[in-house]
Amino acid sequence: MLKINSSELKFIAQYIYDISGIFLDESKAYLFETRLSSIAEELGCTSYQDLYTKAKKDTKKTIERQIIDAISTNETLFFRDKGPFELLQHKILPEIIDKRTSASPNLKTNIKIWSAASSTGQELYSIAIIIKELIPDLSRYNINLLGTDISDTAVSQASYGKYNKFEIERGLPQKQLQRYFTLFGDSWKIKDEIRAMVNFKKFNLMLPFSALGRFDIIFCRNVAIYFTLPDRKKLFDKIADSLTDDGFLVIGSTESLTGVCPRFVPKKHLKSIFYQKKL
Amino acid sequence: MKILTILVVDDDPVIRRLLQQRLKKENYNVLVAADGYKAQSILQEKHVDVVLTDLMMPGDIGGIEVTEIAKNINKNIEVILITAHSSVDTAVEAMKKGASDYLEKPINFDELFLRLDKIANVQTIFRSAQELQHAMDVTEHAASETIQALEMKTAELQGLLDEVENILRDHDSSEEVRITRALDKISGI
């Protein structure tokens, strides 16, 4: 494996930060090596300096994309932590639907939901499944489900909706597997009825959110942990701007907004926490 | 490494015996079924790691159906089909249903043992990954309870601090009254 030296560590870490906001500890050389050496070797680079130069010169940004794919941790699973999805089913969705339908009873009810670091799609598909089971007849609703992630390969796997048995094994109950997936060889593919409910796009959370519009529900889980505190503050400030005044924010179960964003107050329902804007 | 339990499904008693003997000699646990129905009841009653089934069998339950039954009972069961050369297309059909491999007749035992070895390896790795996963889940769960409790407590204290601030800044009351009321608030914690 190609070895990285300390000066390379510095500017590669800076480069990764610049393109993704992901902050990597320079003391963890092995992390850079295990994740980047195969890209470097494939491109015939003799050093990480060489890889960096090639990446900078690459106007098509192919190398940059490969580096982001390799560096980002796409670890996710269906119905991760369970609690947030029970929360969605029993508290958030009923409340939002109730508010939106009583506000304009004769129109289609519009609800926008965003999975802000959707990785390979399990989080958004879990949300879609909950919605499908809660509202069997979706024709009176306009439910917009958006998943975004900075990693190209994650976004394309999410869009394709195919999972191997190890990915399926984790978190997906047998009943939902049978109902919403079709077996394809050793893998499972999400059925069109669920696939048609969602949209996946590449998006870097370090950028302004203005083009995305406003959401009623935002899931931003297990991504801010890779950012610095100042970037986390900016991120949740932008999220507050993109959330409707009565909207809901759900973060990772081991994350906290204390000292990060005073615009949100935590609230507890059953065993889970969600956040709403302080008005 | 894990010792696999293998269910042999074949209507031909000679092949059944042969497979049973060879597999036992290689230190596998072996169960046998003469048809799909028997296979189904064994699968429902016992833990099986690998199903080794003939593709073409008399009756309604052939290799494809056995594959479906096995996968329905436990999707971690690996299915290897035994096929005649002429039925490779059907074997491919079965692989779409979840079979992991097929062997052509006459059975090459070296090849079979190699594949079983691979399956045992993968299942061993899979199991330790699951154990690791479980350990992590337990840790994460405990951490999340602590963090969420702290998050709620902090928010409560912040609310209290805001109230105390309002009391102390309330210039309509005397200093003494403000201090008493502030202390009352705080002692409620």
Ligand SMILES: C[S@@+](CC[C@H](N)C(=O)[O-])C[C@H]1O[C@@H](n2cnc3c(N)ncnc32)[C@H](O)[C@@H]1O
């Ligand atoms: C651990 S996954 C979390 C997936 C899912 N939200 C969950 O909780 O299971 C983190 C994801 O964040 C993505 N990510 C990292 N930095 C990002 C950025 N700057 N913008 C958007 N996504 C980012 C990674 O590509 C990765 O897929």
